[in-house]
Amino acid sequence: MFTLKHLIKPPLTKGFVQNVLTRCLFSQKGSGSKKYYDIIIAGGGMIGTTLACTLGKNTRLSGKRILLLESSKDSLYVLPEKYSNRVVSLNPGTKKSLTKIDAWKHINEARFATVKRLQIGCDGVNSQVRNAMGVHYLNWKYDNTGVVATLTFSEEFDNCIAWQRWLPTGPIALLPLNNSQSSLVWSTIPADAKKLLQLTNEQFVDAVNEAIWKVFKHNSYVDQVLKTFDGFLRVSNCSPGLNRRYPPKIVCVEEGSRNMFPLGFGHAASYVAKGVALVGDAAHRVHPLAGQGVNLGFGDITCLDNVLGEAAYSGSCLGNVNYLKVYETKRQRHNMSMMAGIEGLYRIYRSDLTPLVLLRSLGLQTIDVLNPVKKMVINHAST
Incomplete structure (x- = not known):
């Protein structure tokens, strides 16, 4: 059984993508107990909604009840004639994830539970879930x-x-x-x-x-x-x-x-705790210069979906910290290398020191002519 509560939050653009994802969510009624949810997702933006869709499509989680929490008022989304000024850049890995939940074709065409087993924080940069976890959050403006x-x-x-x-x-x-x-x-x-x-x-x-x-x-x-x-x-x-x-x-x-809008950097020292996991901007925040912020979040979704599927298949509790640590390890290895690269680019290009100016210019010129290196960089950014 997959049970979901969601309130639409309109913002090709973030609002359109989010509306498509919301339409891909489904709710199946049953006679099971309503005293608890197996998974609670805090935050119904693109990342939180996509995560709900992805987990709902996971056959190994078919017997789990999922609650998506969103504070915005319910309203009918109408695709505006004008583009929003908040646009996202989606890489091939994200497209694959959205195709998996039947959302990409639409894009291309156009809070409380008595008992919880796993809470997932998708509530953005100022995550209340992260704050409640008490994890160290390295950040600066x-x-x-x-x-x-x-x-x-x-x-x-x-x-x-x-x-x-x-x-x-x-x-x-x-x-x-x-x-x-x-x-x-x-x-x-x-x-x-x-x-x-x-x-x-x-x-x-x-x-x-x-x-x-x-x-x-x-x-x-x-x-x-x-x-x-x-x-x-x-x-x-x-x-x-x-x-x-x-x-x-x-x-x-x-x-x-x-x-x-203000720009900043942020990274949670831990993505998980017993019964809790952080996804997307709740776990990490980067400068938009490489257009990778939202793609890191979609990568989190794919990884967490696989890990929770394995936990359910093995009969383990979804909040089992041993499984959640697998998610944390895999995503931190990927996210931290990407974030370090973006931060390095930002700092190198902010400098007018001749050695650094020469280094960055020769580096880009070299990468441009070395196709294997160029493909490696593109492939890493696309996962």
Whole structure:
């Protein structure tokens, strides 16, 4: 029996994905006892809802009762004509997970229980479940604020590439929405972020175009080394070539789409305790520069689903800490390496020291021409 309670929380975009996931949830009534739930999931966002769907599809958990807790008011979701300014970047691993629960086809087309055996915290960065566990939470705030908006280009084209440029104050990125629009994620200092939101639409568009196209002063020594290295690559027939594409000029920002939010880092020393597990932002938080935050959460779901399935199959209690530790070990090994890589990129690109500027420039140029290394990086980010 799979029993679920969920209240829809509207926000291609997070709201749309969440609505699709909610439609994939199901409830089957039965005559079993209603005095307890086997699993309680706190937080009905994308991660919590996907986890509920995934566990509900797990045949080894077919006899378990699951409760999804969400504090938002129940409301009918209607797909808005305009895009939300909160857009997520989903990798192939996430797509596979959503396909497994029959949610991807929809995307492509368009609190209390008397007794609990396992509580899962999917309640975000300020997780109350994590706080109740009392685990050490390493965290800090970046001197960056994320500015988001929906942008329209001057012409339609095959908009299938996500763009990112590093500016002195932080990265600016464009995530494709359709052939004429992209979602902006601009990380900059808080003072500049506030100014960007106070600009008129025309001034904001000018500021974005300048940020994307402005030629900044280069280090002459670094330029000379890169020129020499590029010549070496050409002689070695390893040059990446000159077939590069650039985004067209931006002409419009969607009315009302501009917003900003604080950026930070966070990681729980422990993901689990007896009868409790943390998933998604409740366990870890990263800078959005690599677009991997939500994908780490979906990876947590896949792993926890397998672990709980094994626990149920073996007849063990779902809150058995020995099984939950398997989940914690596997996900911390993956998440911490990814988080360290993202944090390393952030700190390297924040520096203007000549050795670091040269290191990052040569590193990216080398990875670009070494396909095996490039594939390895892509594969790790896709799991």
